[in-house]
Each structure stands twice: as structure tokens, then as C-alpha cells.
Amino acid sequence: MTKYIIQRLIALIITLFLIMTIAFLVVRLMPGSFYDNQDLPETVIQAINAKYHFDKPLIVQYFYFIGNILHWDWGTSIAIQPNVPVFDLLKTRVPISLQINLISLFISIPIGIAAGSLAAIKKNTLVDHFISFMVVIFISVPSFIFATALQYFLAYKGGLFPIIYDAAAAMGTQKAMSMFLPVMALTFSPIARVTRYLRAELAETMNSEFLLLARTKGLTYRQAIMRHGMRNSFLPLANIIIPMFTNILGGSLVIERIFSIPGMGGMMIDSISVSDHSVTIAILMFYSFISLVTMLIVDISYGIIDPRIRVGGRK
Template sequence: MASKSPRQKTGNELWLHLAKRIAQTVFVLFCVATLTFFLVRLTGDPVKAILPDNASLEQETALRAQLGLDQPLLNQYLSYMGGVIRFDFGDSLYFREAALPLILSRLPATIELAAGALIFALIVSIPAGMVAALRRGKSTDSAVVATVLIGQSTPAFFVGIILILIFAVNLSWLPSSGMGGLSHLILPAITLGLYSMAMITRLLRSSLIDVLGEDYIRTARAKGLSRWQGIRDHALKNAALPVVTIVGLEIGNLLGGAILTEQVFSWPGVGRLTVEAITNRDFALIQAIVLFLSLVFVVTNLLVDIAYAFIDPRVRLSK
């Protein structure tokens, strides 16, 4: 029997790795759906949040039966999981419409905010990380490191409030809330992207410092390449590999982590919808949002994991 070529073996390993990751993704989503279903029911009775305070016991009983909350918990769980398999996440208890279309209607606003935050993070972090690495130990490097520490340790809601007070209230340069043109996007995008900017800057700085100390960089300089040519043609490409991974992961983090930012700036996205669902104890909507954001995150991780194997030829898929 003829042995398989190295290319065939690599292809088989890739498909096996992909199948394993898909199975892991399905298992993670199952666990998320199960935990969310039981945890949200610890928050109280949604009927109390929907009906007015003077509602009668008969009205509460009728609404509970209409929503299916009078059924045994196991029956509710089996019905919910059956709907998830059919991509039917039920109807929102508060908005009285299907949960998934409601999420998808808010998704473009969240994508716009996440894209703006990622663009801000990349525009600032790439030159800042390069400057800090090239001027290691100097005042410029210290300033960048201090900024990174502030960006990673400051909560998003605090940053948003400070930006609103400075640029919207005191200077009146930018609007403080709502969704509109580019001016409405600037403050929430900076608020959301500040943590990602700090993380990418720190990673690029450390990665570039490591690469600049390699022998092939010194060899390139000895052959007559200028410092900038050595960085551009050799160092930056290798130093960017872990940064590409982090950027891919940050896409999922930005989409799922915009809850506080959207609430502070009244941005009509999935994050603000999540707060409304929690406030109204909207079981179906909370479950759908958590499962949807989990799906976005794990799929993003899967794509980054697969892409990294193609970006870096040194990476070998585990058997």
C-alpha cells in the first residue's frame, strides 16, 4: 500500500483538527445554553416585571400559563433545547417578538461600534508598539508603557463618563449619546477600543523586542540593510504573528464586551439590548443573547486557530 504524501498527511491533520474544534464548539455551546437556562431562573419571576404592581393573582396566573412558565422546569428545558436545535430561540417576554430577529436587528450597530473600536486600537497601537520597542528604556518607552497600564486598568464605563464630561459637556465638540454619523461613533469607539489598544501595544512591543535580538536581524544589519529596512522586511513580519492572533480574538471580545459602553452612550446595539433584557427578566431574550455571543466568540477563536496554522508554517497541528 502506497504511503500518503506529506501534503496528504497535513490535509488529513487539518481536517481532523477542524472536526475536533467543531465538536468542542458544539459542546461549549451546549454547556452555555444549559447554564444560562438555569441561572436566569434564579433572578426571579418575569411575570412580576411585566405586569403592573396592582395586577391580580388571576392575571399573573394567566400570563404565566401563556408564557409557558407554569410547566415543570425539566419540560421548559427540553422545550428550549429542542428550539435551539431548530434555531428557534423563542419569543421575547417583554418585546413580544422572536428573540433571534430582535438580536439581528441590533447587531449592525454593535458591529459598527466594534469595527470603529478595532480601527482605533490598530491605528494607535501599531506605531506606539514600534516606537516603544525601538526606544526601549528611554522616556518614550516609559510613556507608552504607562499609557498601556492605564488603558488596561481603567474600566470602560469610567473612561466613557470622563470622555463625555470633557468632549461633550465642557467642550461641546462631540455628541454624548445616540447613534448617527461619525461624530457619534468617536467617543464610544475610543472607550471600547482603549483596552484592546493597550493589549496590542504591549504585545507588539514585547514581540518586536524579542525579534530585534535575533541573530538574523544582526546579520541583516551587517549586510548593509538600514535599521528601518531590517525592521520592515524581517522583524515586523515575525513580530506581527502573535499580534494577528490577538486581533482575531479581540474581534469576539469587542462584539461581546460592548455592554457597558453601549449603555453609557445609549448606543442601540446588542449590548444595550442585553441590559434591557436583564432589567426586564426576559428569560428567552437573555438566553438567546448569551448563546449568540458565545457562538460569535467560539467561532472567532476557531477561525483564528485555523488561520494561525496557515500564517505561521512552524505551527504543526497536534495529533
């Protein structure tokens, strides 16, 4: 198992390096610069180019970039917050994004499990049809559409919640009210995914031979489902729950912008708009790292659950 994990870690590092290289090239080759719309003297522009090596060939800029990364220097912001280290910017934004995304994930999982179980048990009934219809809606409609609708009807028209996120609100009821709408907008899609997956797994399990055997041994229909059906259906479900965090994190890019949340999403959009390359690359690497780590966790969980994968990894 140790060798299997080491192989996956090496693959993660190589992939992360390739993503970092591609991100650097794509961002640096984007047209425009942060001082295009500013009336700066030519001497100032030359000084900025010299300081950040923008006057060097792209390959030289790349080696400067790699050298700084090896010393854990992600550069400094030149537009978002001038002369502030990029890592310091990320430290203030990452907790907010993680908080909102983790809360939405923890809310989505139990609701999705309850809805999927109910749909499977009530298969081909009105309840099942209603849940399946809502699943289609939640999966088909993008999260930013839900966010805009919630913001308009519940916040603007209804006045039930703040229209935008209140970063200055203290922990408590005021903070919870401020976070309710963005968290709610992020939960619809994962709820639908868990519901659809669990319904399919549990419906198949309910028709299996081992569940029929449990019934013949004297267990009631409910006992057979709760003791055996649910347990066997939850095992494959674990494989989609871990990557769901990455999907929610990606969806929050727009949600954070809509609700003016001072997280990673809004800063990434701003950094691209003003050509703050160091900030853009750092945020891209953050999202890439989260995605790769979730994939690593899934691979390791596969190896723990199924010994055949570990044997294949040794080869």
C-alpha cells in the same frame, strides 16, 4: 487539516450546547418574574404561565426550550417588546453593536502597531517610557471610566460631540460625530494590548542573531527592522488580534448603556432587569457564539501556521 477543523467544529458545537444549558438554568432560576411589579389579575398570570410553560417543572421547560431551538425558534419577548420574536429583536440590534465594535478594532490595530514599533525602536528612551506609561493607564482604567470622562469633558462641557448616540442620524458627518466618543472609549484598551505585545516581540527580535546577520550583509538598521524584524514580530501578534474583538464586544455592554446606543448591550441589561428570559438567553448565546468562533479561527490559524498542531490534532 480537514480532520483538524472538523474536530474543532465538533468541540464548538458541544461547548455551545453546554453554555446554552447553563444559561437556561441560571436565567430561569433567577428570582423574580416580569409581572412581579405589575398589577395583573391572577387569571392573566396563569394564562401567561401556561403559554410559556412557566407552570411546568424546570426539566420540562428545558425540553420545550431545546425543542424550540431545534426549530430555530428563540421564543418571543414578553417585556422588552411584547409578542415580538426574539430573533427579530436581535436582527435590529446586532448590526449597531457590530458596527461600533469593528470600527474601534480597525482603529486600534494600526495605532497600537505604530506605538509598539516606536516604543521598541526607541527602547529605554523618553518616548518608550511615555508610551509604556500610557499603556499602563489604558489597561488599568476600565473603558466605562474613559467613556464617562469623554462624555463629561468633550460632550457636556466642551459641546464638541453629542452626549448620547443619535440613532436617527443619517450616514455622514452627523453619524460619525455621534459614534466618535463610544468608539474612542472602546479603543484605549486594545491599543494598549497591541502596543505592549508588539513592543515586547519587536524588542526581542531586534536582539536576535538573524537580525544581526542581516546587518552584517549590508542592510541598514532601519532596513533590517522593516524587512525582517517587523515581519517576524507581526506573526505572533495575529494570535491576539482575533480574540480582541470578543474583548471589545464584552466591554461595549456598558459603553452602549452610557451612550444610549440601541445595541445588544443595552437590551441585555434591560432584559435582565425585567426578567425577559428568552431575550436574555438569546443575547448570551450570541456573545458565546462570537467568542467560540473567534477561538475557532485562532485554532485554525495555529494549525495553518504550525504543522505540529495539525499532527497533534490527528492524534
